[in-house]
Amino acid sequence: MTRLVLALLALTTPFAARGDVWSYEDKDGVVHFTNIPPRGKNAHLWRVVYRTGPGKAQTVSAVLRGAAGPSSYPGCRESRADVVPATDRSPDRYVRYDAYIAEAAATYSLPEPLIRAIIKAESDYDPRVVSCAGARGLMQIMPDVEREQHIRDVFDPRDNILGGSRLLRILANRFKGDLVLTIAGYHAGAGAVLKYGGVPPYETTQAYVRTVLRHYQRYKEKARLASL
Numbered sequence: 001m002t003r004l005v006l007a008l009l010a011l012t013t014p015f016a017a018r019g020d021v022w023s024y025e026d027k028d029g030v031v032h033f034t035n036i037p038p039r040g041k042n043a044h045l046w047r048v049v050y051r052t053g054p055g056k057a058q059t060v061s062a063v064l065r066g067a068a069g070p071s072s073y074p075g076c077r078e079s080r081a082d083v084v085p086a087t088d089r090s091p092d093r094y095v096r097y098d099a100y101i102a103e104a105a106a107t108y109s110l111p112e113p114l115i116r117a118i119i120k121a122e123s124d125y126d127p128r129v130v131s132c133a134g135a136r137g138l139m140q141i142m143p144d145v146e147r148e149q150h151i152r153d154v155f156d157p158r159d160n161i162l163g164g165s166r167l168l169r170i171l172a173n174r175f176k177g178d179l180v181l182t183i184a185g186y187h188a189g190a191g192a193v194l195k196y197g198g199v200p201p202y203e204t205t206q207a208y209v210r211t212v213l214r215h216y217q218r219y220k221e222k223a224r225l226a227s228l
Contacts, residue, residue: 076132080204086126093125097138100158104165110172113219114179115165118186120215121208127157139164183212 038046097119105112122140123129135142137160146154151163168182174190175181184199185192187208192200199209 080132082129082131084128084130086124086129088124088126088128097125097157097161100161103158104161107162108165108169110165110168111216111220113216113223114168115161116219117212117215118164118168118183119161120219121212127155127160136160179216180209180213183209 101112101115101119104110104115119125119138122135123138125138127138129138129140130136131140133142136146136154138157139160141149141151141154141160141163145151145167146163149163149166151159153159154163168186171182171185171190172178175185175193180199181193184205188200188202188205192202192205199206
C-alpha cells in the first residue's frame with residue numbers, strides 16, 4: 001500500500017506567500033509532499049499536485065461530492081452529494097461570521113485562515129448544509145462531535161464555529177501542531193491518522209487536505225495583503 005510522507009509545515013510555522021505543493025513517489029512506494037520548490041539532482045522527479053493563486057481555488061464539492069463509491073456511511077454509498085446543499089450565493093456570507101471566526105481563533109490559538117479554509121471547504125459559508133454522512137453546519141460537525149464538544153445548536157453559526165475550532169485545537173495538540181495531520185484528522189478522524197501514521201490512503205481525505213491547504217494559503221495571503 002502506498003504510504004504518505006508529508007513535509008508540509010506546522011501550525012506555528014509561517015508559510016511562503018505562494019502555496020504550490022509538489023509530490024513524487026519513490027521506489028518504495030512512499031509518496032512525498034513538500035511546499036518548498038524542489039532543487040538538486042532529483043528535482044525533475046517532483047510534479048506540482050496543486051497550485052494556489054487566482055483562479056485555482058476549488059471547493060470540496062467540486063472534488064469530493066456527487067461521486068458514488070465505498071463509504072462507511074450508508075447515506076453516501078449511492079452519492080456523496082449533500083442532503084441539504086449550499087444555496088447561499090450572497091457575497092456577504094464570506095464576512096458575515098468574521099466576529100465568530102476571530103473569537104474562535106483567539107480562544108483556541110488557531111490561525112484565522114485555517115478556520116476560514118475549513119468553513120470554505122466544508123460548507124462554502126452556508127450554515128444550513130447537511131452532508132450525506134450527517135455532518136451539519138458551517139464546519140460540518142458530525143453528531144458524535146456535536147455531543148463531545150457540547151454544541152448546543154449545531155446550526156447556530158457561533159456554536160458551530162466554536163465547536164469545530166475546539167476540535168481543530170484538540171487535533172493540533174494531538175499531532176504536535178502538524179498542519180497536514182490536523183486537517184486530515186478533521187476529515188477522517190484522529191484514529192485513522194494514527195492507524196496509518198499520516199494522511200490515510202483515502203482518496204477523499206487526500207483531496208480534502210489539498211483543498212483545505214489551497215484555501216488556507218489563499219486566506220493567509222489575503223490577510224497579509226490586508227495588513228500592509
